[in-house]
Amino acid sequence: MSKWKVIILDSADLMTEEAANSFLKTLEEPHDRILFILTTTRESRILKTIASRCQKVMFWDFRQNPDEEADGIAQRLLKIQEMGMQELLSFSDELSGMPEMEDTLNRVLHSYRGKADATSRASFLAISRIFDALRSLERRGNRRLTLDNMLLSLKEAANN
Secondary structure, eight states, X not given: OOSOEEEEETTGGGOOHHHHHXXXXXXXXXXXXXXXXXOOSOGGGSOXXXXXXXXXXXXXXXXXXXXXXXXXXXXXXXXXXXXXXXXXXXXXXXXXXXXXXXXXXXXXXXXXXXXXXXXXXXXXXHHHHHHHHHHHHHTTOOXXXXXXXXXXXXXXXXXX
């Protein structure tokens, strides 16, 4: 009855490789007036060629239990000006070794935004640096170098 068809693929990260490749063909040759909505809580498990053809929209469920991992990382970022260079590089190494680091960094961004001083220029710059790091990672930038750069930039912003 509608002019549009909306297809929701819940938990798209659970598609097998074969299913993902078949779906990719559908995305490459779309029919008119069909909208696909893919949901996932683990973006890093979506086939990169599928993700590159999608517009990402993030939603946060504020009713969920606190994300202790992301909150802990956000707390460390808030105290970054106290870190020495060795501790900073160790922190970068720790973050880059996380298996779903991009997803974790997205959750950290959300947590950081809730904890940071919204009126502070340093907080604004820090959030901007985290966004920049996420964009670099989406473009397949080197994880470790991206995180080193992000943390060094955060430290510089915190000290100014």
